[in-house]
Amino acid sequence: MSQPNQPKAFPVSWDQFHRDARALAWRLAGQGHWDAIVAITRGGLVPAAIVARELDIRLIETVCVASYHDYKSQGELKVMKGVSEDVIKLGGGEGAGVLIVDDLVDTGKTAKVVREMMPKAHMATVYAKPMGRPLVDTFITEVSQDTWIYFPWDMGLTFQPPIRDGAA
Numbered sequence: 001m002s003q004p005n006q007p008k009a010f011p012v013s014w015d016q017f018h019r020d021a022r023a024l025a026w027r028l029a030g031q032g033h034w035d036a037i038v039a040i041t042r043g044g045l046v047p048a049a050i051v052a053r054e055l056d057i058r059l060i061e062t063v064c065v066a067s068y069h070d071y072k073s074q075g076e077l078k079v080m081k082g083v084s085e086d087v088i089k090l091g092g093g094e095g096a097g098v099l100i101v102d103d104l105v106d107t108g109k110t111a112k113v114v115r116e117m118m119p120k121a122h123m124a125t126v127y128a129k130p131m132g133r134p135l136v137d138t139f140i141t142e143v144s145q146d147t148w149i150y151f152p153w154d155m156g157l158t159f160q161p162p163i164r165d166g167a168a
């Protein structure tokens with residue numbers, strides 16, 4: 001189970017996230033036409049907005065899943081809102097033509113639950129860890145399982161002690 005106190009840290013700035021999400025859009029653009037995006041809230045909302053802008057996708061749905069209830073442990077996975085039948089049926093059923101977007105896949109628990117709702121959808125994340133990687137069709141950057149990704153919306157500017165004072 002991943003935790004923010006993982007030994008390795010991968011901090012991502014807004015600029016970096018925008019570049020990586022755009023790179024994801026470039027990759028997806030070469031793979032066909034998408035009728036709709038299903039964003040996995042909340043982390044998937046940000047890359048979904050960027051991908052939707054780049055690929056001119058106007059039909060955006062959410063699936064509301066929460067798995068990490070505090071910053072210490074992965075709680076039970078909860079689906080708070082599913083995907084509308086209209087979106088699932090779009091490209092002929094089972095999510096064909098639908099792009100599922102999330103910020104990352106870690107253990108793959110979240111991706112597995114959402115994929116089961118739309119088996120023919122295309123799952124895309126910006127980042128992936130090895131355990132979850134088999135559940136994702138397209139991603140940009142892989143980090144090791146013992147790395148915690150720090151997203152820009154979870155961070156703020158803070159003082160950094162000089163390296164000579166023992167900063168890691």
Ligand SMILES: O=P(O)(O)OC[C@H]1O[C@H](OP(=O)(O)OP(=O)(O)O)[C@H](O)[C@@H]1O
Binds near residue numbers: 068
């Ligand atoms: O592959 P997994 O182990 O399931 O973990 C990945 C999920 O965990 C995080 O969401 P989280 O449930 O923390 O909610 P949030 O998007 O609202 O931050 C992240 O945004 C992914 O959706």
Ligand SMILES: O=c1[nH]c(=O)c2nc[nH]c2[nH]1
Binds near residue numbers: 106147148149
């Ligand atoms: O901010 C986050 N960083 C991560 O590495 C992660 N893994 C699951 N959920 C996560 N949230």
Ligand SMILES: [Mg+2]
Binds near residue numbers: 040041042044065102
């Ligand atoms: Mg999430």
